[in-house]
Amino acid sequence: MIEVSDLTKAYGPRAAIQNLNFTIGKGEIVGFLGPNGAGKSTTMKILTGFMPATSGTAKVAGFDVFSQAIDVKRNVGYLPENPPVYMEMIVEDYLEYAAKLHDVERGKLRSSISSAIERTGLTGVRKRIIGNLSKGYRQRVGLAQALVHNPQVLILDEPTVGLDPVQIIEIRELIKGLAGHHTVILSSHILPEVTATCQRIIVINKGHIVAQDTIEKLTTRMRQGLLFNLQVKNASAGGINAIKSISGVKSVGNEGSKLVIEIEPNQSELRDRIIEIAVSEKMGVLEFAPEKLSLEEVFLQLTTNEGAHS
Amino acid sequence: MSFKPKKIWTIAWKDFRTYFTSPIAYIIIAGFLIIMGWMFFFNLSHFNMQALQYKQMGMGKSMSITEGIIRPLYGNMNVIFLFLVPFITMRLFAEERKQQTIQLLMTSPISIAEMVVGKFFSAFFLVFTMLMLTVVYPIILWIFGNPDYGPILTSYMGTLMLSSCYVAAGVFFSSMTENQIVAGALTFAAGLFFWLINWASQSAGPVFSDILDYMSLIQHYNNFSQGIIDTTDIVFYLSFVFVSLFLSHRVLDSYRWR
Ligand SMILES: Nc1ncnc2c1ncn2[C@@H]1O[C@H](COP(=O)(O)OP(=O)(O)OP(=O)(O)O)[C@@H](O)[C@H]1O
Ligand SMILES: [Mg+2]
Numbered sequence: 379m380i381e382v383s384d385l386t387k388a389y390g391p392r393a394a395i396q397n398l399n400f401t402i403g404k405g406e407i408v409g410f411l412g413p414n415g416a417g418k419s420t421t422m423k424i425l426t427g428f429m430p431a432t433s434g435t436a437k438v439a440g441f442d443v444f445s446q447a448i449d450v451k452r453n454v455g456y457l458p459e460n461p462p463v464y465m466e467m468i469v470e471d472y473l474e475y476a477a478k479l480h481d482v483e484r485g486k487l488r489s490s491i492s493s494a495i496e497r498t499g500l501t502g503v504r505k506r507i508i509g510n511l512s513k514g515y516r517q518r519v520g521l522a523q524a525l526v527h528n529p530q531v532l533i534l535d536e537p538t539v540g541l542d543p544v545q546i547i548e549i550r551e552l553i554k555g556l557a558g559h560h561t562v563i564l565s566s567h568i569l570p571e572v573t574a575t576c577q578r579i580i581v582i583n584k585g586h587i588v589a590q591d592t593i594e595k596l597t598t599r600m601r602q603g604l605l606f607n608l609q610v611k612n613a614s615a616g617g618i619n620a621i622k623s624i625s626g627v628k629s630v631g632n633e634g635s636k637l638v639i640e641i642e643p644n645q646s647e648l649r650d651r652i653i654e655i656a657v658s659e660k661m662g663v664l665e666f667a668p669e670k671l672s673l674e675e676v677f678l679q680l681t682t683n684e685g686a687h688s
Numbered sequence: 689m690s691f692k693p694k695k696i697w698t699i700a701w702k703d704f705r706t707y708f709t710s711p712i713a714y715i716i717i718a719g720f721l722i723i724m725g726w727m728f729f730f731n732l733s734h735f736n737m738q739a740l741q742y743k744q745m746g747m748g749k750s751m752s753i754t755e756g757i758i759r760p761l762y763g764n765m766n767v768i769f770l771f772l773v774p775f776i777t778m779r780l781f782a783e784e785r786k787q788q789t790i791q792l793l794m795t796s797p798i799s800i801a802e803m804v805v806g807k808f809f810s811a812f813f814l815v816f817t818m819l820m821l822t823v824v825y826p827i828i829l830w831i832f833g834n835p836d837y838g839p840i841l842t843s844y845m846g847t848l849m850l851s852s853c854y855v856a857a858g859v860f861f862s863s864m865t866e867n868q869i870v871a872g873a874l875t876f877a878a879g880l881f882f883w884l885i886n887w888a889s890q891s892a893g894p895v896f897s898d899i900l901d902y903m904s905l906i907q908h909y910n911n912f913s914q915g916i917i918d919t920t921d922i923v924f925y926l927s928f929v930f931v932s933l934f935l936s937h938r939v940l941d942s943y944r945w946r
Contacts, residue, residue, distance in 0.1 A: 426795045429944050448690060452797040462792035466709040478698045479796035523792070 379404045379531060379561040380425065384434035387420050394420040395585040397434070402578075404530075405558045409572030410565040412582035418565040419459055421582070422533050425563070426456040439530050452481055455529035457537055461520025465509030469500060469519055472508060473526050480527035494522040497552060513540040521549070532556065534564040538571060550575050608637040608652065611662030620655045624648065635664075690799045699798075699806025703780065704813045713814065716772055720818050727764050728825045731757045753835040759913050761825065762843035766909060769815065769851045770879045776814055777858025778872035780807045781940070786866040794944060804859060804936045808929075811855045819848060839915035846912025849925040853905055854879050856932035863936040863943075879905070882928075 380402040387395050395417035402408050410418050423429040425438055427447035436443045439453040464472060473491045482490050495504050498518045503511060508519055517540050524532055537553065538546045553575045556562050566572050572579050573593050580590040589596060610617075613635050621639065622630050626648045631638035641648045649666070656663050707713035735756040784790040793803055829835045854875065861874040886904035889897035901907050905928070908921040 428791060428794050448797045448799070451795055454795070456791075456795045458788065458791045458795075460788050462787075462789040464706070464789055465787070466706060475698065475702050476792065476796075479695070479792070479798060481797055 379406070379439060380563065381437040382421075382425075382434070383436075385421065385424065385431050385436055386433045387417075387424060387429070388432045393432075393585055395582075398582075398587055400580055400587065400590055402561060402563060404561055406578060407553065407557050407562040407564070407576045409576035409579040410563055410582065411567070411569065411572050411579050412565075413567050415584075416567075416582045417585045418567075418582060419535055422456070422535050422563070422565060423458075426454050426533055427451050428456075452527075453530045455524035455527065455532045457520045457524040457532075457534045459535045459539075461516050462523070463508045463516055463519050465507075467508055468504075469506055469508060469511075469522075470495070470504045472519065473522055476523040477526045480529075482527050490526050490528065493528075494526040497525060498522040499548060514542060514545050517541060518545075518549075521552075530561060532560050532562045532564075534562065536566060537564055538566075605668070606639045606641065606649070606652070607665070607667050608639055608656065608663070609665035610635055610637065610656065611664060612660070613637060614659060614661060617656060617659035617661045620659055621652055624651050624655065627652070690797075691801055691805075695798045695802040696806040696809065699793075699803060700809035700813065703807060703810030707776075707810075707814055712775065716775055717818055717821070720768060720772060721821060723768055724761075724765060724822055724825070728757075728761055728828075731761055753829060753833055754839045754915070757829065758826075758835065758839050758843060762847055762913060763909075765822070765847055766850055766906070769847070769854060770883060771876070773811070773815065773851060773854035773858055773879070774872040774875040777811045777855055777862055777875060778868040779862065780811060780859055781863040781936070782865055782868045782871045785943075786868075790943075800937050800940050804863070804933050804940065807862075808856060808859050808933060811858065812852060815851045815855060816848065819844065819851075836915065839913065842912045842915050842917055845917070846909045846921070849912075849922065850905055850909055853882070853925055853928045853932070856929040857882075860932045860936045860939070863939045 380400075382398055382400050385395060385398040386393060398417075398421060410421070412418050420429075424431045425436055425443060427438075427443045427450045430444055438450045441449040441453070443450050464475075467475070470491060473494055474487060477487055477490050495501055498521050500515070500518055500522055503515060508516060511519065517537070521534070521537060524534065534553070538549050541549060553562060553564065557577075564572070564575065576593070578590065578592050579596065581588045581596075608621075613632060618630055618632060618637065621627060621637070626642050628640045628642060630640075639652060641652075653663065653666060656666075735753070738756070781790070784793065826835065826840050857878045858871070858875040861878065862868075862871040864874075865871050882903065882905045884904075886897075886901045886907050889900040889904075902924070908924050911918045911921055
């Protein structure tokens with residue numbers, strides 16, 4: 379349903395996203411997770427056809443976001459970071475406008491609007507002026523706007539920002555309920571947000587994808603500890619055993635001259651010991667680098683930021 | 689590129705209605721009618737006095753109603769629109785950009801051309817409504833006198849076209865900035881510029897002065913005010929509108945590329 383390949387977007391000389399590659403299947407709910415400035419909104423704006431990419435391609439619902447933008451827009455519902463609501467309009471009129479802009483047929487107008495209002499819990503305020511609603515309700519109106527034409531794909535940029543805890547749960551339930559019928563991609567910079575709603579997450583940091591997998595797999599990978607690659611000239615058995623015997627090292631895999639060393643989490647001072655041993659064993663160290671360090675970094679940020687935002 | 693009347697109408701109608709959700713539209717309309725009403729009755733009484741004097745002094749026929757009332761009335765109306773249209777058009781795109789509601793338009797299956805033309809018509813309808821409210825004056829003239837229809841009809845036509853040019857320029861300047869005041873001020877400045885551009889034509893060389901005259905918005909109104917419809921004038925006004933709207937299209941298109 380969404381196919382992205384080598385997508386790059388530069389604002390002036392600075393690249394906001396670089397060579398993104400991912401695919402999202404029909405009916406999936408995917409979380410786009412990353413800290414502030416990671417490039418989530420940028421990617422989403424490209425996927426909605428709002429903004430062209432600098433290079434690379436993206437297909438949404440089978441249409442190219444650049445050359446077939448109108449078809450893409452017809453099949454996408456988009457909730458930007460700030461809900462694009464007109465403060466002076468009445469909720470119902472606004473949704474009617476959004477529906478008409480998205481080619482909803484005249485005969486289906488009433489039912490589409492009612493269904494969007496019901497699904498987002500706006501029944502009580504349908505005749506109210508949007509400017510008089512609370513921030514949370516405006517957010518819901520924005521969400522209703524994204525849903526009103528019953529699009530195949532929903533792109534929701536931080537959909538629960540500004541909502542109170544009860545509303546957050548309601549909106550999460552709503553989004554979960556969309557699975558199967560709609561393909562949903564939602565962004566967040568807090569881990570629990572995506573774990574609550576998404577089947578799969580794409581972690582993005584500084585414009586690069588650092589991981590994409592199911593939540594279970596990603597979290598087990600994190601719990602397993604950290605992996606380091608040690609490239610040596612001479613992978614002697616004695617040396618390997620000496621490294622294995624360091625307390626805190628969980629395992630040492632041997633792939634020719636490359637040793638894959640797993641250490642327990644939060645024991646980064648072990649790195650010194652590993653190097654010391656490797657040197658004293660005359661293994662000839664060529665390279666010592668953490669694997670998936672960026673994922674760890676990102677996760678750390680995502681999990682520690684949690685309190686500040688919810 | 690798609691260009692569907694239905695989409696244009698959706699945008700035009702929504703924005704037209706928006707005018708009436710704020711007091712500004714009512715203030716503009718009320719101000720317009722008060723000024724126009726005052727001018728009409730001033731012209732009318734002045735005209736009557738003159739006619740009376742001419743009669744008493746036995747100086748024969750005075751000015752016609754067209755000369756004495758119609759021409760100054762609609763001439764003044766054009767000046768008033770020069771001042772009022774910037775207030776009408778300034779919000780059109782500037783507000784959408786500021787509030788970021790333009791993202792809704794830009795991610796809807798509509799083309800930028802439909803957006804621009806829709807916005808144009810929303811303001812055009814308001815100007816048209818204001819113009820229609822002034823039809824009472826010719827009706828009053830018709831009840832008490834015997835005015836020429838021709839110049840009245842062509843004055844309306846000319847005024848509508850001239851105001852369309854202001855509206856189109858307003859759409860353009862509104863698409864350029866997030867700041868409504870800036871958009872309004874630029875629209876007024878541009879309107880004034882194209883109004884007065886032929887002042888310099890007296891001192892300019894023959895070819896250049898023709899060009900300046902041709903570029904002048906008000907120069908093309910003269911024929912209309914005399915009951916003459918010249919295709920040159922119509923072509924000029926329509927081109928002015930087209931070019932302004934085309935430029936807004938360019939601006940909005942590049943807005944996405946930043
Ligand atoms: N219009 C712009 N002009 C220049 N740089 C921009 C523009 N928009 C975004 N950027 C930059 O691109 C990078 C990615 O921004 P983006 O808004 O996509 O991040 P994000 O992941 O959505 O962050 P957040 O969680 O804060 O919403 C940032 O470094 C940002 O400063
Ligand atoms: Mg963002």
